[in-house]
Amino acid sequence: MTGEKKVLIVEDEMDMAFNYEQIIRGSGMKCLISTEPKEVIRLVSLEKPDVILCDLRMPEIDGMELLEKIKTEWPGLPVIIITGYATIDVAVEAMRKGASDFLAKPFPPDELLLKVQRVFDYSKLAEENLYLKRDLNQERQFERIVGESQAIRNLFLQIERISATDCRVLITGETGTGKELVAREIHHRSLRKDRGFYGVNCASFTGTLLESELFGHEKGAFTSAHSAQRGLFELADKGTIFFDEIGETSPSFQANLLRVIQESEFKRLGGERILKTDVRVLCSTNRDIKKAIAEGTFREDLFYRLGVVQIHLPALRERKEDIPLLVDHFLAKCFSKNKKRVGGITSDTLDLLLRYPWPGNIRELENAVERATLMVSGDQLTAEDFAFLFSPESDPQKRKGTLEDLEKELIERTLVECHWNKTLTAKRMGISRRALYEKALRLGISLNPAGQHSRA
CATH class of the missing domain: 1.10.10 (Arc Repressor Mutant, subunit A)
Structure with a gap:
């Protein structure tokens, strides 16, 4: 669990509210009681509960009306309606207005706890699915490490040795060498493989946005924070977070990340509650981190925390014997993606690709093969299909070199x-x-x- 959950009980009858409180506190959750329904909006804003139990029939305000007001202000906040008048019409109306579930009086304690836990599980699952949909394009059939060179054999040995542990790993290498692919392979071979893998490109976020993505935020924490949101350290609990380009982060973020790694706890932006997290941290960088430490742009203590194990990925020019296998792999991938089949590549053209320096590494090779495959007119890729590699400004359709x-x-x-x-x-x-x-x-x-x- 990522910290104690907080439940707000809205019930005008104090005896009933006290009974609910005893059940909830007995399961290890925090509990608040409001017997004044008109004060609920202010109380939610102040206390930030994780779920609300709301009675349907109250003298000052109807539970359905209160439900609508809560959902207007906090659309993601789960609300469970409690009613002594359980009919199909009531249930349908409550769900239509945004209730997560409802309870019919009288009910046993176990049913109350089951409903509350189910809401928590559903909320976490919904947020995980939302994040993973953004990441779905990275989980493709052809995403695997390809190669038989000694460098790749050594890489597989390293992955095999560390995957089943929970050690933090720093993956280094030039841009385009496949650092995220290695991180995913480590996760998929680990004991956490059945939980989520969450990748975040540190270079694509600035300042508060990166911290909000990771730690989450409360409503009003900054100008555009219109509602509370969980961060990756909550969503990824028991899973893996991969920090791509960790060397691009700010000193303040590095200090906060170091605290999470050391203490396994954090606070949302604008929040006071301490939340617990259990994640495996993997990182990558294409920078010389030791040089960054010397220049004062990266914390030395964080480097030693992140780099318990370091894996360096070779540039493609250092493992050119893998290029034929990679070309075949990308040709198959292009057929799956674009439904355009190419019979192969001529030996002279492959020889040319073996001599090319590939400054963009595997990513450049993949892009080159896909571009050549899309533009080829014959059954096989030839040298002129790769003319763009040597003169970026030339059009391979016009050039006949x-x-x-x-x-x-x-x-x-x-x-x-x-x-x-x-x-x-x-x-x-x-x-x-x-x-x-x-x-x-x-x-x-x-x-x-x-x-x-x-x-x-």
Whole structure:
């Protein structure tokens, strides 16, 4: 549970209200009583209950009327109507006006507790579903780690060793290397796999918005907080939260996150109640965190808390032997997504992709394969289908370059990126220096910038 639940009882008969209070407090929940229905709106605003038990027949104000007023101010606040006149018409009217459930007098204590717990469970499930619908596009059939290189084998070993534990993991690597995919794999192999995985991109939120997303907020906590809302630390209880790009967070947020990790408790924005949470925390960053610590933009104590285990993902240029498998995987994925089947890729074109440096890593490769698949006119992908990789401004539909044209452009571009260092150029392209010289001679490429001497 994320903290003690608070129940507000609205009942004009004190004896009945006291009986309900004894039942509710006996189950470990907090309880408030209001025998003045006209004061309920003010009391709800002040005390922020999690559920309201409201009698239907009261002298000062009708329970249905009060229900409408509550739902106008707090549409997400569950209300259970209590009535001694249980008819189908009453039940339908109460549910139509927003009641979560109703109780017919007399009722045993167990039925009251069951109704209250059911409301809590339904509210949490509804909020979880709302969040997971936003995240549904990430849970696709083809989302899996692909590769057979030694780097990927080592990655699988690391995942296998840590998945069944609850240790916090910091995943590092360049943009596009698949950090979130690894986080999801860790979750799906963990003891928490049957509970939710909640990913949040820290770079897409600023200041209060990020804290509201994670900690939740009470009504009026800030200008646009028109109603109370649970945060991920409540929704993800017993599950996993993944902080993508944790290095982009502010010092104030880092301090609050450190407190949650240390104490397993937090407060909603604008709230006073301390809530408990039990989540596994996974993080990622493409920044040099130790450099950020030295510059004073990231807390060192938080780094050690988050990085109990660190996993570094290699860039695609460091595992080029996986490119053929990745291309096949993305071709199948494109067929599933766009219903356009391609027979494959020519060996010369695959060789060209193996030599390309892939600065955007796997994400760039996937986008390239999808774009080429959508625009291809033949049965197989050829070099001209990937012309956009070498001249971003050119239109592959208008350009008719040969494989040699593309290869020449790739070598010349890599030479410039490596400041004309032949050893580095050959290494980045995955060929020997001798092969580089042979290709330069065959393609008429100068290995030195005009007017400068050769560099190793």
